[in-house]
Amino acid sequence: MHVVEGAPLGAAELSRIDAYWRAANYLSVGQIYLMGNPLLREPLLPEQVKPRLLGHWGTTPGLNLIYAHLNRIIAARRQQMIYVTGPGHGGPGLVANVWLEGTYSEVYPRISRDETGMGRLFTQFSFPGGVPSHVAPETPGSIHEGGELGYSLSHAYGAVLDNPDLVAVCVIGDGEAETGPLAASWHSNKFLNPAGDGAVLPILHLNGYKIANPTVLARIGDGELDALLRGYGYEPYLVAGDDPEAVHQLLAATLDTVFDRIAAIQHAARDGGSTDRPQWPVIVLRTPKGWTGPKQVDGVPVEGTWRAHQVPLSAARDDAAHLAALREWMLSYRPDELFDAAGAPQPSIVDWLPTGELRMGANPHANGGAHPRDLELPDFREYGVKAGDTAEATRVLGGWLRDVVKANEKYRNFRLVGPDETESNRLGAVLEATDKVWEARIDPVDQHLGPHGRVMEILSEHTCQGWLEGYLLTGRHGLFSCYEAFVHIVDSMVNQHAKWLKVTRKLSWRKPIPSLNYLLTSHVWRQDHNGFSHQDPGFIDHVMNKKAEVVRVYLPPDANTLLSVADHCLRSRNYINVIVAGKQPEPTLLDIDAAALHCARGLGIWDWAGNDDGEPDVVLAAAGDVPTLEVLAATDLLRRHLPELKVRVVNVVDLMRLQPTSEHPHGLPDPEFDAIFTTDRPVIFAYHGYPWLIHRLTYRRTNHPNIHVRGYKEEGTTTTPFDMLVLNDMDRYHLVMDVIDRVPGLARRAAVLRQQMVDKRAEHRAYVRRTGEDLPEVRDWAWNRPA
Ligand SMILES: Cc1ncc(C[n+]2csc(CCOP(=O)(O)OP(=O)(O)O)c2C)c(N)n1
Ligand SMILES: [Mg+2]
Numbered sequence: 001m002h003v004v005e006g007a008p009l010g011a012a013e014l015s016r017i018d019a020y021w022r023a024a025n026y027l028s029v030g031q032i033y034l035m036g037n038p039l040l041r042e043p044l045l046p047e048q049v050k051p052r053l054l055g056h057w058g059t060t061p062g063l064n065l066i067y068a069h070l071n072r073i074i075a076a077r078r079q080q081m082i083y084v085t086g087p088g089h090g091g092p093g094l095v096a097n098v099w100l101e102g103t104y105s106e107v108y109p110r111i112s113r114d115e116t117g118m119g120r121l122f123t124q125f126s127f128p129g130g131v132p133s134h135v136a137p138e139t140p141g142s143i144h145e146g147g148e149l150g151y152s153l154s155h156a157y158g159a160v161l162d163n164p165d166l167v168a169v170c171v172i173g174d175g176e177a178e179t180g181p182l183a184a185s186w187h188s189n190k191f192l193n194p195a196g197d198g199a200v201l202p203i204l205h206l207n208g209y210k211i212a213n214p215t216v217l218a219r220i221g222d223g224e225l226d227a228l229l230r231g232y233g234y235e236p237y238l239v240a241g242d243d244p245e246a247v248h249q250l251l252a253a254t255l256d257t258v259f260d261r262i263a264a265i266q267h268a269a270r271d272g273g274s275t276d277r278p279q280w281p282v283i284v285l286r287t288p289k290g291w292t293g294p295k296q297v298d299g300v301p302v303e304g305t306w307r308a309h310q311v312p313l314s315a316a317r318d319d320a321a322h323l324a325a326l327r328e329w330m331l332s333y334r335p336d337e338l339f340d341a342a343g344a345p346q347p348s349i350v351d352w353l354p355t356g357e358l359r360m361g362a363n364p365h366a367n368g369g370a371h372p373r374d375l376e377l378p379d380f381r382e383y384g385v386k387a388g389d390t391a392e393a394t395r396v397l398g399g400w401l402r403d404v405v406k407a408n409e410k411y412r413n414f415r416l417v418g419p420d421e422t423e424s425n426r427l428g429a430v431l432e433a434t435d436k437v438w439e440a441r442i443d444p445v446d447q448h449l450g451p452h453g454r455v456m457e458i459l460s461e462h463t464c465q466g467w468l469e470g471y472l473l474t475g476r477h478g479l480f481s482c483y484e485a486f487v488h489i490v491d492s493m494v495n496q497h498a499k500w501l502k503v504t505r506k507l508s509w510r511k512p513i514p515s516l517n518y519l520l521t522s523h524v525w526r527q528d529h530n531g532f533s534h535q536d537p538g539f540i541d542h543v544m545n546k547k548a549e550v551v552r553v554y555l556p557p558d559a560n561t562l563l564s565v566a567d568h569c570l571r572s573r574n575y576i577n578v579i580v581a582g583k584q585p586e587p588t589l590l591d592i593d594a595a596a597l598h599c600a601r602g603l604g605i606w607d608w609a610g611n612d613d614g615e616p617d618v619v620l621a622a623a624g625d626v627p628t629l630e631v632l633a634a635t636d637l638l639r640r641h642l643p644e645l646k647v648r649v650v651n652v653v654d655l656m657r658l659q660p661t662s663e664h665p666h667g668l669p670d671p672e673f674d675a676i677f678t679t680d681r682p683v684i685f686a687y688h689g690y691p692w693l694i695h696r697l698t699y700r701r702t703n704h705p706n707i708h709v710r711g712y713k714e715e716g717t718t719t720t721p722f723d724m725l726v727l728n729d730m731d732r733y734h735l736v737m738d739v740i741d742r743v744p745g746l747a748r749r750a751a752v753l754r755q756q757m758v759d760k761r762a763e764h765r766a767y768v769r770r771t772g773e774d775l776p777e778v779r780d781w782a783w784n785r786p787a
Helices: 011-033 060-077 091-100 103-107 115-124 152-160 180-190 221-231 244-270 320-331 393-411 428-432 461-473 486-505 539-544 559-571 592-601 625-641 670-677 692-698 721-727 732-742 751-771
Strands: 080-085 166-173 199-205 234-240 280-286 390-392 414-418 455-457 477-483 516-521 551-554 576-580 585-587 603-605 618-623 647-652 683-687 707-710
Touching (some): 011 115, 011 320, 080 091, 152 180, 221 234, 393 414, 393 428, 455 461, 461 477, 477 559, 486 539, 539 576, 592 603, 683 692, 721 732
Parallel strands (some): 166 199, 618 647, 683 707
Antiparallel strands (some): 603 647
16 A cells, blocks of 8 residues: 655644634533533533433544544635545544534534534534434434434435536445445445546545454455455555644645545546556555544554543533543643633634635535536427327436436436446447446446446446445435345335435425435246246335335326336435336326326325226225236226126226325315225225235225235245236236125125136146246237227
């Protein structure tokens, strides 16, 4: 690893940067411990220490050190910069820095830059009614929570895509670096274009420890670590030490060098036309965990060990020795030199800091984006398919997305991400307008790879998700297309993003960000190639647990409804939109205007399919493309064999409509729900996913006792499309049996038909096992009743 020689800081600069660092450390410790006497100008009393000591000290001095030195770089170079805190548990550090630079008091005037404000700053931290212990949406300048470790580097990369003037400095915990998502995301440098994108400066914070263990990267030796980082395509710079003065000089010299290096790489690509993949710099910062904190507590070493992770003097309120040690520790930062009589930072501490929007807490990139704009969306109606025609829904969508890419090319604000599946998911038309971005070697056999593409494919769903989140959090737009079963890999990341959105909704200063849009295709019912391992519709259930105001789930039944739903989602902000749609050839059920209307309703009666004249004997409902066709096929059978039976067909596009208005903003009012689903007739509901969800959503409805749901019940294998339905009892024959079983009086009257349905299922079973394909009457079935 490179070690940069030199001592670029003059005595005055060294002293002010160290004073700033001491101030940030003082304010961090104060937040963890104190609820009174913030400047320690009086003797420290036990009751001035918080009763519950909650927070993380260990990572904080390192975060503060980096922040201090980045301020120097920003001020000297007027560099647009944001700070991504991988060890987000170092929350007090980031809050301390944005308070020092003034942003915090601008956003939260109650927390003024004086003694009163400092007292409130301390008390509110990890305190009921206050702010969380982690870097959080409440922290100005942050796009990254950091509570769940692993996503910092992919967020940082996402933020700088198409932001050529921006540098995202990403502090990565050495423990965090052990996570799968972080490990994969080093490869983001093969997808970053030095001409059109900004830069990420990863700083691996090698403080040696996690909560209770050493970290792998701290114990493999410099040689292996150097080889690892070089293997990932980076050029490592080591900053190591435990003497503040020496580390200040070394870090300053190293940052000067690496920012020169970043500028040189960008210059070569932008002005020199270089197309070589650069080796971007990475800094390895090896300083003690809990540096400047208590060296020993109760006779055991703390500074420089895992014991420094949380709160070193955990009994400060009850134990006089701990209390005295806390006071001594805080006074070691010499607060009298740092804050004036009123409790404001001394001018010398802050007069050299960047100002205005160059402050990392106030950078507009970290709050909705520097130049947010809506997407230009071509009129989806012009891409509609004629009703009755067969279409692959996602292929039709691909044509529209291609033109979305074209229409927004000049704004450079739209990206498609996915794990290697854009073409498999039949969105390949977008590749007529753009490439898949690729900065590594390109061979003649490769197709559609190039250094400037808008499509990003890496076989790491975590990295896809992280990139897209970073991109959205900085005000741009995108879509994640993924196999339905494997999107579960990012369940946990979705949780975190949903939490972020929920909290930001309550923060009036946070600007709304474009929605996180998923297109889940290659879904459970049509895994013809892959079978059981690829069959799992449970992501919907996962997402439905999130706050209603944040999540939306759409199940468009055909190509035209998919177009309408996608248009809606790409216009929206602050949501997580999940669209589930098939890619196989299927009939187009609604013309484009009817599709738009149906999607606007979210749920509706298809009077063209039923014959109920307002008095149904049974309601056949469906949500999802495959279930919808099966319901139509069942309706067809019923109308042929039991023409006197009054059938109502209902289709649900927007799953949230099923809930009461009290539970979800899209919820259908009870009277409307009762009118559509009746209050007393059986409802046979064919649903795309696990059936229990429909019960959860409708359990408060009047007619819930009569709702019978068919869906995926974890029966699957590599078999024919219709066999999948039979295996899960959602086939047309079983739906007809369900109707006969549920409609009073039918059991006897339709006993012969029911028997035929049982026989059909047996015939089907024998036929597919003999021939390998579905019965001709199933394969060739089409809805051919007049609309
Ligand atoms: C994915 C995940 N797993 C576990 C945790 C619990 N946790 C919080 S901090 C921490 C140790 C982090 O160590 P490191 O990244 O080295 O941070 P630092 O030493 O800077 O505190 C762990 C395991 C978490 N926050 N996220
Ligand atoms: Mg660590």
